Amino acid sequence: MSQIPVLANSYSYSKLKYLHYGLGAISKLPETVKSLGASRALILTGKSVSKSPIFEETSKALGAFHVTSFTDIGQHTPVAGIRAALEALKEKNADIIVALGGGSPIDAAKAISYYRKESTDQGFLKIIAIPTTLSAAEYTQNAGYTNEEGHKVSVSDPQLVPDAVILDGSLTIHTPMRLWLSSGIRALDHGVETLYRQPPVAFPIIESALASIPQLFENLLKSYADPNQLEVRQRLLNAAYLSLSPNPKPGTLGLSHSLGYKLGATYQIPHGITSCLTLAKSTALKARFSDPYSQENLTRAMKRLRAEAESILPDVTTDNESEASKGGIILSKYIEHLVQKLGLSSTLAEWKVPKADLQGIAKMMEEGGLAGVDGQPSVSQVHKLLDSI
Secondary structure (H helix, E strand, O other), rough: OOOOOEEEEEEEEOOOOOOEEOOOHHHHHEEEHHOOOOOOOOEEEEEEEHHHHHHHHHHHHHHHHEEEEEEEOOOEEEEEHHHHHHHHHHHHHHOOOEEEEEEHHHHHHHHHHHHHHHOOOOOOOEEEEEEOOOHHHHHOOOEEEOOOOOEEEEOOOHOOOOOEEEOOOHHOOOOOHHHHHHHHHHHHHHHHHHOOOOOOHHHHHHHHHHHHHHHHHHHHHHHHOOOOOOOHHHHHHHHHHOOOOOOOOOOOOOOHHHHHHHHHHHHHOHHHHHHHHHHHHHHHHHHOOOOOOHHHHHHHHHHHHHHHHHHHHHOOOOOOOOOHHHHHHHHHHHHHHHHHHHHOOOOOOOOOOOOOOOOOOOHHHHHHOOOOOOOOOOOOHHHHHOOOO
């Protein structure tokens, strides 16, 4: 493959101010609250996390800063929960949210901050995110929630990026294994789709995404083999950061993410599982129907994965593929194999997604510029992709 010209671009950092990481990093919580100029914290989480030991551990770490909790944030962040949490926050005059858990409470914290800004004159809230999954929602300015009609709605603002993130692998030990591993595929989805995002992202984000991919492959398999290895869990949290390192750019990363949003909100499929369903096939389609720069990035990812983790990769073939698309096709087969090895393979039929709905979902990709336009696959090709899952 001939060398692709270096693209000109610009990069600006997000408002993330503190990133504390390592086993035991939860001890940094009280000083972080104080450093952010806050004093009254609301712990925001879901029901399952609220019943686990890490909830008490987080509350204990906060000490006198902990004034209230809201523990009714559901999967896909229903809007009713967001409104109820906002009322709880107002009632106790909380000035900072500690979002504990996966993508749902972290997205909810951002949505609450957004609605507080819209409905009062008090501005955005301070947010500390403590993730217990690998979804990496804590690094974006986007918040997704589900409205009363069951549709996914997004809000976005640079001020929604959490002010601090605490990555403590010991807090993930109670996360259900299927959720933990599938959220790792979600992080892999971030890393891979960053490589062909349009318009292209700046080179620091590309290089960070490339670094995340072999780390996720290797450590997801290790975590599957021995869930109690806390060091491996910490490495996975760190790799999830690299997969979606702070970047203020709004919007959907790519085809797999966009398909996942539609499937997840409509048919109640968990986010991580949507990535298990869509990422490998989306990568293959993008390898065939992308600009040369994106194809080169996919090839770089494949080569880096081979260089750093060849012993865990299967032998694959790429008959009848163009030279430009081969790297991405091989990468897609590696992803498919990883999902299988982790026991995460499923089908749309298993999730009761009607075949009759697939054409409409594919057509929605055209509205977002992810199908049916120059440099993207056609709507019919996306339909075939969905039909093959």
